[in-house]
Amino acid sequence: MMINLRDFGAGIWERSGRPVRILIALSAIGVAASLPLLGGTFLKTPIADYGSVLVFPVAIFVIMALGLNIVIGKSGLLDLGYVAFFAIGAYTMGILGTQTGLNTWEILPIGIAMAMFAGLILGVPALRLRGDYLAIITLGFGEIVRITALNLRSIGGANGIVGVPTPPKIFGLEYTFDNHRLYFWTFLIIILLTIWMVRRLSARRAGRAWESIRQDEDAAELMGVPTFRYKIWAFVLGASVGGAAGVLYASKTLFISPDNFTLQVSILILACVVFGGMGNIWGVILGAVILGYLPDRIRFLSDARLLVFGAVLVIMMNLRPDGLLPRKKREKPLPEKNNS
Amino acid sequence: MLSNFQDQFASLTVGGLSLGFIYVLIALGYTMVYGVLRMINFANSEIFMYGTFATILVIRDVFGFTQQSEPATGFRLAWILFLCLLASMLMSGILSVLLEFVAYRRLRNRGSNKLAPLISAIGMSIVLAEFMRILTDSRYVGSPRVMEKKVLATFLGADLRLDNVIIVVAGFLLFIALSQFVKRTRLGKGIRAVSMNEDASRLMGVNMNLVISGTFLIGGFMTGAAGFFYVLKYENTSFNIGFELGIAAFTAAILGGIGNIKGAFYGGLALGLIETYASFFLGTQWKAVTVFVILVGVLYVRPNGIFGEAITKSRA
Numbered sequence: 025m026m027i028n029l030r031d032f033g034a035g036i037w038e039r040s041g042r043p044v045r046i047l048i049a050l051s052a053i054g055v056a057a058s059l060p061l062l063g064g065t066f067l068k069t070p071i072a073d074y075g076s077v078l079v080f081p082v083a084i085f086v087i088m089a090l091g092l093n094i095v096i097g098k099s100g101l102l103d104l105g106y107v108a109f110f111a112i113g114a115y116t117m118g119i120l121g122t123q124t125g126l127n128t129w130e131i132l133p134i135g136i137a138m139a140m141f142a143g144l145i146l147g148v149p150a151l152r153l154r155g156d157y158l159a160i161i162t163l164g165f166g167e168i169v170r171i172t173a174l175n176l177r178s179i180g181g182a183n184g185i186v187g188v189p190t191p192p193k194i195f196g197l198e199y200t201f202d203n204h205r206l207y208f209w210t211f212l213i214i215i216l217l218t219i220w221m222v223r224r225l226s227a228r229r230a231g232r233a234w235e236s237i238r239q240d241e242d243a244a245e246l247m248g249v250p251t252f253r254y255k256i257w258a259f260v261l262g263a264s265v266g267g268a269a270g271v272l273y274a275s276k277t278l279f280i281s282p283d284n285f286t287l288q289v290s291i292l293i294l295a296c297v298v299f300g301g302m303g304n305i306w307g308v309i310l311g312a313v314i315l316g317y318l319p320d321r322i323r324f325l326s327d328a329r330l331l332v333f334g335a336v337l338v339i340m341m342n343l344r345p346d347g348l349l350p351r352k353k354r355e356k357p358l359p360e361k362n363n364s
Numbered sequence: 365m366l367s368n369f370q371d372q373f374a375s376l377t378v379g380g381l382s383l384g385f386i387y388v389l390i391a392l393g394y395t396m397v398y399g400v401l402r403m404i405n406f407a408n409s410e411i412f413m414y415g416t417f418a419t420i421l422v423i424r425d426v427f428g429f430t431q432q433s434e435p436a437t438g439f440r441l442a443w444i445l446f447l448c449l450l451a452s453m454l455m456s457g458i459l460s461v462l463l464e465f466v467a468y469r470r471l472r473n474r475g476s477n478k479l480a481p482l483i484s485a486i487g488m489s490i491v492l493a494e495f496m497r498i499l500t501d502s503r504y505v506g507s508p509r510v511m512e513k514k515v516l517a518t519f520l521g522a523d524l525r526l527d528n529v530i531i532v533v534a535g536f537l538l539f540i541a542l543s544q545f546v547k548r549t550r551l552g553k554g555i556r557a558v559s560m561n562e563d564a565s566r567l568m569g570v571n572m573n574l575v576i577s578g579t580f581l582i583g584g585f586m587t588g589a590a591g592f593f594y595v596l597k598y599e600n601t602s603f604n605i606g607f608e609l610g611i612a613a614f615t616a617a618i619l620g621g622i623g624n625i626k627g628a629f630y631g632g633l634a635l636g637l638i639e640t641y642a643s644f645f646l647g648t649q650w651k652a653v654t655v656f657v658i659l660v661g662v663l664y665v666r667p668n669g670i671f672g673e674a675i676t677k678s679r680a
Contacts, residue, residue, distance in 0.1 A: 096479070102479070149660065149664055150660075153663060157618065157663055159404070160614065160615065160618050160659070161659070161660055161663065163611070164615070164655075164656035164659060164660065165656070167611070167652055167653075167656060168652075168653050168656055168657075171649070171650070171652055171653050172653065174649070175649050175650065287607075287611075291486055294479075294483070294486075295483055295486060295487075298479045298480065298482075298483045299483065302479065327498050328494070328498065330490060330494045331490070331491055331494035331495060331498070333490060334486075334487045334488065334489070334490030334491035334494060335487065335491055336487070337483055337484060337486065337487025337490065338466060338467055338484045338487035338488055338491065341471065341480045341481070341483050341484035341487065342470050342471060342484060345471050345480035346480070
C-alpha cells in the first residue's frame, strides 16, 4: 500500500476553516522564507555556497517547474523545449538591460510578453498535432533558439552577454551579486504569485477545460470545450512563467550564454515535474526543490554525482510512478482507451 | 555558389548517403520500440554511444592496433571489420535489453502515467553517459586507423571512398535483413501483432515480455551497427556523441513516420542528404536548425510523417 500523502494533506486542508487555512499557509511561507538562514545545518552544501544554490537552481527550478506544470500536468501537453522560453526571457533581460536604461522590473513584463509571443507562434501550428509530435517540435524549437543565439554575433554568439544589470534598490536594500538572501526572498514572492495564479486558474473555467482535455480530448471537444483555444492558453501561460524565470535568472547571474539553455535544462525541469507529481503544484515544488538541491548536496561524490542522480530518477520512478506527491485520486485519468 | 554546388553535388551526395545510413540504423532503434510500446526510448542515443566504444575496444585491445600501426588489408581487414560490427551489435543489443528490464518493465503494465517510463529512461540515459564519462575521463577517444580510406572509383566526379561504400552497402543489407526478419519470423510476427493491437495480441497468446525484449534486442542491434559505422567514418567517439546523433535520428524517424520501418529508412536517408546539402549552403553551424525547420514544415503538411504511421500495413 502506498501512503497517499497528497490526499491526506488535501483532507486536512478541506476540513479546516478559513483561520486554520491562513495559519497553515503562513507557516508554510515562514518555513520557506527561513530556508536561507539554515545554511549551517545538515542542509549545508559541501562546495557550492548554500545561499546561491537556493536561488539557482532551487528557486528558479521551482518557478520553471510551476510553469511547465501548467502545460504538462494541467493540460497534458508534452513540452520538451521549455528551455526556449527561459532563454527568450533571459536574452530579453540581457539585451534590454545592457543596451537600454530599463531596469529588471521594467523588463520583466517585456520578457514575459516576448515569451508569450514565442509560445503563441510555436503553439498555433504545433498544438494542432498529436501529443508525441508536439514533444519533438517543442524539442526542436528549444534547440533552434539555442543555436540561433549561438550563431548571432550581435547578441554575443558563443560568448553570451556579460554585465547584465542587477535589479534596482528597493527599500534601501541593494541587490549585490552575493546578497543571495535578498534574491531568494524576491524569488519567493514571484513563486507565491505563480502559485496563486495557477490555483485560481485551476478552480475556474480554464482549469476545468484543461482537466477535461487532459483526461480525454475527444470527449472534451464533443462536450463543447474549445480545446484548441485552451491548449494555446495553457501553452502561452506556461511560456510566460518560463520567460519570467529567464528574466530573473539573467538578472541574478549577470552573465548568460547559450550554454545555459541546453536541452538538458528542459529535461531536468520535466524531471522535476514528473518526479514530484504531475499536476499537483505541491508535488511539483517538492520535485523541483529536491532535483535542484540534490546534485549540490551530494557533491562529495564529486565525479559520480550525476550518475547517482540518474540512478535516483530510475529508482524513484519505479517505486512511485506517479511522483512523490501525486495528484488527487479523483483527478487521475480514466484508463486509456484502445484507439485501434 | 550554385555552380560550385553542381560540381560538389555528387560527392556531397555520397557523404550524405553514408551519414544517412547511420541515421537510418539509429532511427530503426527508436522506431521499433515506438511501434511496440508507443514510447520514445530516450536512452537509445546512449545505446548507440556504447556501440561506438565496443568497436574501438575491439580494434584497440583485441587486435592491438595503435595510432602508429599499419592499416590492415584484404581478408584480415574484412575479418576485423566483421568482428567489430558483431561486437558493437552485441554490446548495444544486450545493453538495450537490460535497459528495458531496468527502466521499463515494472512501469510498463501500470499504464496510468505515460511519462514515468520516459523519466526513468532519461535517468538510465544519464547513468549510462556518466558512467562512460568517468571511465574515459571526459576525453574524446580516437580510433586507430584499421584501414586505408582508398578511393575505389569515381562516379560522376564523386570519390567513392572505401568507408562510405562499406557503410552504404552494409547498412542497406542490415535494413533488408531487418525487414525480412520482421516479415517472416515468428518473433517478427509477434512484433507486428503487438504494434497493431496490444490487447488483442495478448488475448491471442502473444508473450508480451518476450516480444518487447526481442524488440529492444533487435533495435539495439541496429543502433549498435550504427555505432560501428560511425567509428568507421569519423574515427573517434566520446561519452556525449549520443545526444546529437540521437536527436537527429529521432527526427529522421518522425520525418518518415515513427513506428514505420520503411519510414525510418527514407527519413534517415532524406535527413542525411538534407543535412549535408544544407551545411554546404549555410555552413555547418545552421544544419540542426535547417533539419528542424524542415521537420516542422513536413509535419505541418503531413502530420503523420511522409509515410504515415501505418506501421503494420507497410511492414506486412
